[in-house]
Amino acid sequence: MLTIPVDDRTQLRLLELSHAPALFRLVASNRDHLRPWLPWVDRMRVEYDAKSYIIRSLGRFSAGTEAHFGIWFEQALAGTITAERIDAWNRVAEIGYWLGKGFVGRGIMRRSAAALIDYLIEQRSINRIEIRCTPFNRASQAIPLRLGFRLEGTLRQAAYLQGKFHDHLLFATTADRWRRTGAAREAATSTQSIPAPPAQRIAGSTEAHPRLS
Numbered sequence: 001m002l003t004i005p006v007d008d009r010t011q012l013r014l015l016e017l018s019h020a021p022a023l024f025r026l027v028a029s030n031r032d033h034l035r036p037w038l039p040w041v042d043r044m045r046v047e048y049d050a051k052s053y054i055i056r057s058l059g060r061f062s063a064g065t066e067a068h069f070g071i072w073f074e075q076a077l078a079g080t081i082t083a084e085r086i087d088a089w090n091r092v093a094e095i096g097y098w099l100g101k102g103f104v105g106r107g108i109m110r111r112s113a114a115a116l117i118d119y120l121i122e123q124r125s126i127n128r129i130e131i132r133c134t135p136f137n138r139a140s141q142a143i144p145l146r147l148g149f150r151l152e153g154t155l156r157q158a159a160y161l162q163g164k165f166h167d168h169l170l171f172a173t174t175a176d177r178w179r180r181t182g183a184a185r186e187a188a189t190s191t192q193s194i195p196a197p198p199a200q201r202i203a204g205s206t207e208a209h210p211r212l213s
């Protein structure tokens with residue numbers, strides 16, 4: 001099993017079939033928390049759907065196009081983090097992530113993303129890493145901003161969520177920037193500004209994640 005250490009209490013483990021029950025339970029108990037941001041949440045209806053997803057993800061891992069990891073915090077599955085759209089020719093990859101509600105606010109995702117980016121750059125020779133999220137998802141934007149990514153622009157109507165199209169902000173870093181900003185990243189200050197959210201709000205989201213009407 002491919003494992004990436006994050007810190008004393010946290011590990012990334014490539015998702016495998018034995019993780020399906022824990023994955024299904026975590027998604028099932030976090031639907032309201034995840035639904036505003038992740039279009040697939042209500043398609044994972046039974047444990048078999050989690051198994052199918054893991055089988056597909058392992059196939060894509062073998063093909064070299066994706067790598068789906070469970071985030072294990074003190075031996076409990078806390079969420080997932082994925083390298084997707086891995087383009088080996090151009091050495092570009094995108095990262096996506098989520099945590100169960102009980103695990104947010106502890107820096108788990110910031111550290112997990114940093115560990116995955118180290119792996120992609122140092123072991124998979126990826127040069128450019130992208131993170132995309134809606135302008136309303138301030139918690140998600142905070143991850144690339146804390147990790148020294150640059151906001152490169154807006155992808156118009158790049159996401160279809162809850163029956164509406166939404167723009168995506170595109171954040172990216174490159175291997176040279178990642179290595180250059182390593183020390184500053186360790187310091188992980190909270191001084192970087194997060195783009196102001198537009199007036200619309202997303203249905204079902206929390207106070208920290210404003211709602212779309």
Ligand SMILES: CC(C)(COP(=O)(O)OP(=O)(O)OC[C@H]1O[C@@H](n2cnc3c(N)ncnc32)[C@H](O)[C@@H]1OP(=O)(O)O)[C@@H](O)C(=O)NCCC(=O)NCCS
Pocket residue numbers: 033034037038097098099100103104105106107108109110111132133134137138139140142143146188189190194208209
């Ligand atoms: C996105 C998500 C994984 C972030 O989790 P998290 O627990 O906030 O991540 P971390 O604890 O690692 O926080 C990273 C930083 O963002 C900050 N942050 C969190 N929410 C924030 C917000 N609403 N506004 C500004 N900063 C915020 C944290 O304080 C933390 O800062 P620090 O590193 O200086 O302590 C989590 O909110 C989630 O799973 N959301 C639902 C699914 C989702 O949106 N996935 C992404 C789709 S693009």
